[in-house]
Amino acid sequence: MEHKNEQPNEAQGHHISSYKEHFSTLAALLLLTVLTVAVSVFGADLRSLSVATALLIATIKALVVAYYFMHLKYEHKLYRWLLLVVVLLFVLFLVVTSIEYLNR
Amino acid sequence: MEHATGLVLPNSGHNRDAEASKMGMWLFLFTELLLFGGLFLVYMVYRMLNAEAFLLASFELNIALGTINTVVLLVSSMTIAMAITAIQKGDRKTSVLLLYVTVALSLVFMVIKFFEWSAKINYGYFPGMEVYQNLPAGESLFFFLYFFMTSLHALHVIIGAVFIAVVIYRTNKGFVTAEKYTLTENAGLYWHLVDLIWIFLFPLLYLIH
Amino acid sequence: MTTATTDLNFFQVKRGLFSWIFSIDHKRIGLLYLYSLMTFFLVGVTLGVLMRLELLNPGKDIMEAQTYNQVFTLHGVIMIFLFIIPSIPAVFGNFFLPIMLGTDDVSFPRLNLLSWWIYIIGSIMALSTLVFGDGPADTGWTFYVPFSVNTTTNVTMSVLAAFVLGFSSILTGLNFIVTIHRLRAPGMSFMKMPLFAWSLYATSWIQLLATPIIGITLMMIVAERFFGVGLFDPSIGGDPILYQHLFWIYSHPAVYIMALPAFGIISELLPTFSQRTIFGYTAIAFSSLAIAFVGYFVWGHHMFTSGMSGTGRIVFSIMTFLVAIPTAIKVFNWVATLYKGSINVQPPLLYALAFIFLFSIGGLSGLVLGALATDIHLHDTYFVVGHFHYVMFGGTGFAFFGALHYWFPKIWGKMYNITVANIAFVIFFIGFNVLYFPMLVVGLMGMPRRYYDYLPEFHIPNMISTFGSWILVTGLLLMLGNLVAGLFNGKKTGRNPWNSISLEWQTPSPPPLANFDKLPELPEGGPYNYKND
Amino acid sequence: MNTGASTFSQGVDLSLYIITGISLFFLIGITVVMIYFVIRYNKKRNPKATNIEGNFTLEVVWTVIPTLLVILMFYYGWMGYKPMRQVPDNAMEITVYGQMWKFSFEYPDGRITDTLVVPINQPVKLNLVARDVLHSFYVPAFRVKEDMVPGKDNFLWFEANREGRYDVLCAEYCGMLHSFMLSSITVVNQNAYDEWLTAAPIVTDEHPGLAILKQNACLTCHSQDGSKIIGPSFKGVYGRTQLVETNGETREILVDDEYITRSIYEPNADIVQGYMRGLMISYENIISEEQVADIIDYMKTLK
């Protein structure tokens, strides 16, 4: 099997994010924060719906931080795969545990 | 390097390898994720078992302060990301300045957190206190988790701030340069993780109404 | 190509205690682990033998009930956290992984030294309970709440020790993953990597991703003991079973931290001693990853009687059976590797063959435990004790000693007495079975574990088992004695006494500080491609 | 293994035999093949090895066959277990209390016993209640076991189908005398059971206080003859002065009614010197004040 480019490599050169890009990222994150607080404060009677939106927004925010601030977007794809596996593993922990508890 | 003599291999473990340090940092962040993950699991189960109590207890937390702290952390995340950009461009001064701003923001975060905690402690919500002992079932669990999770997070904030302080020192000494900035990058990664955790803690503790 | 300017091996470059305990050479760190680990192992087995002595007859033989409880807890803690989890990765992984990858050290040599120090600190903390506080914990190595929160013995210290040891384990795993990604010799793709490296890779991922969970869980116990908030107390909405979930989310994957490196060792030993390629390289490599992944989702099989939901029990039982498949695949491939080989029967091979036999007994008894109906009967009986000694001692333990015999000439450049090693092996093997097989039997009869005293009908198997422990002691002492004798006056060996083509045998024994005196040459067509045609 | 004595034994034993059978087949197969190869392809007989990289068909075969076999094992295990959680409607209910280190049984009519007597061929449901820490109710002959978890309801049921006396063991580690936490189940025929039921509780001239002590397993920790077990002996305890530790301070105290009551309701308030905290649970909701008075009365007789 040939494994070209399988390894992340320094020689690939580093992406330098611009200040502007960081600034827009922050703007997006703040917007999402306002949104999630608003949903919670004004949508208090949505109950489980508001839990879902809060977690959804948090996940989006986390992805934005990871992709732009943490440069995941410009990293070798290995890193995205690993992160995916780790998150998947953790989510499966939660799922399996809830299967157990919800059927008590 | 311990061996001055002998054969030098192209893939030596004693070569400077920026990619390796970054990879190491990422792996370390994974362990941090799962450390908090364990707590999130406990939170999930107990919330499932005590939905109403968790709801009631979460009303006691101050959304305004929580939101401000969220904003503080997000801004600090940006400043450290910018510090990396600055050093990559060879602009050492700006980089250091931005790092200082980041540390300052971490202090702001801790001060606000401190006021929040002392307010709760004044009410007697700290584990072991009178009021806490008499809380209805489930609510005391919420406060225990609140203190446990936020203080573990605060510990990470402190470690992150110290880490950044080291970076400032090393940058000033000229060890961190436009070619050799892994240290700044790793501090950034760590700091973003602190932010990431908070991004989940905030809605789970303050917002879920 | 540069050649070595000096012939000094890594023992000779520097001398003195400090040149060891502050060394960042992976080979020295590996040996530091070996010496400390063997010390703790001897403490652990001594406790084991004492327990067997107590169980020789019903009623009190040599110690009080409380002492017995502390002894088996300390035995379990030492064996799990101090011996078997670090064992193969920390000793042989450290020593040989870089060499087998054709590099001169791990990616983070200083971090490597730090993990050894953390390991030592954690171990001292664990053993300090013998001297300080109210004696060693008496909870069993599982620290189940609420007992572990109520008891007055020194649980806090034991738990903190396990926490600290977890850090060491994480750092080693992290180091290995990065090393495997970054430092493979030019031309060694993942699919040309020795299987030992593959197994360490899978192991490291488990160490990295499961250990934090036990860390946080143990912290909760400590918090409980300080604040007494009742985190797991149902009367305020908590759930004692949640503790068990958290504990086993780590501790089941942990059994694969113990087993996978052993699988890696066997995959190295068999090709060398049958002088042919390994059968089914890809299957063996990927089954490690499969075990690592699926192994995360079977933790509930330790809790079948805890009052889990029915659905939970069924899910966990199915997953348990699924995780046996990749292991079965490995076993079949190993046996097939012997086919048409040119088999050279030497002590390391004997350990490898014994491994396959004993581990199969252990693993197959695991299947009995994985089935719902039978586990209800056998949970927390001596059947479980038999099961895990077969997999841990008969499996990982035998692989560890196999590896020690295999790499002994490489590490020290000398050879032990082969005949004595063979005799010791036979005694060891017999003693092992006499010791542990009766446990499976007495478990089926219904004797619960962690029993200081037992009903008269369980007497005979317990007696046989205790006799077995004496045979085992004889074998072990003979084996260790032979190795130590080999250290001092063994015959010098060359680079490659076993005629292997793996990279570590291309360098002098003991290796020089930089690991190689000439650029290593990867075997053509894969790591096990013996030239047989 | 001892012969089964309940309706579950068949299912459990069947799955045990099936799994063991398949396991033995593989174990013996692997061992024999392994030894054969070592002899047949020994380097003396076969100086030149042949490289065989692998065989895809074989890999598939030895993946699929074990998969099918483990599904079979799972299935039998599941079937043997399934009835264990389905309690028949006509089951009689008995509550089992587990505490360090004694089981006690409460019958529907309120009688409390140390050992269980049940009629043959009658489903019995046991409600499991733990008072202090985890315990596990284990009857090897019935092939049943279930943990007793403090603060949580758990249950177990069985239908005995052979007369006799069977051991009950505690199978979850619960502290110092875990291995002494034993009891027994006597399975009798319906007539004998009815007789046992209607027989008036054995009247003895036992002191009522002693009866309470026995019922609540106090005597597993407290002797009546002056010897130290886990707690202080009750002999001569009343009226004596002794050293206790209260909130970390040592003080001298007179053992009187008030102190004994406190010792029973809040055992961790004063710890007698030389003993461990946290072992004795509070009997606040278990022993009534009148009963405590009886106990005190009885203690006075232990000189």
Ligand code: HEA
């Ligand atoms: C090295 C450590 C190790 C390993 C590798 C394993 C491997 C396995 N274990 Fe074990 N286990 C422990 C260490 C280990 N275990 C410990 C320490 C405990 C007790 C903890 C405590 O409570 O203190 C325990 C307890 C334990 C229990 C809980 C028992 C109880 O308390 O009630 C169960 C239940 O399912 C179980 C199952 C298994 C299974 C199915 C495997 C499988 O992975 C085994 C797979 C192997 C084989 C199947 C054999 C080889 C294959 C063949 C010979 C081919 C033929 C195979 C087929 C046809 C499938 N183990």
Ligand code: HEA
């Ligand atoms: C790798 C892991 C490992 C190993 C190798 C062993 C080895 C042994 N164990 Fe281990 N055991 C565990 C892991 C292990 N154990 C665990 C995890 C538990 C569960 C604990 C719990 O329930 O919490 C357990 C529980 C356990 C029990 C059950 C206790 C109970 O439930 O009541 C018993 C009982 O016999 C036992 C016995 C033994 C014996 C006799 C050995 C023997 O192999 C020892 C053999 C000894 C020798 C081969 C040589 C000894 C040498 C000397 C005496 C000389 C010393 C010399 C010098 C110091 C110079 N062990």
Ligand code: CUA
């Ligand atoms: Cu009760 Cu063990």
Ligand SMILES: [Cu+2]
């Ligand atoms: Cu397991």
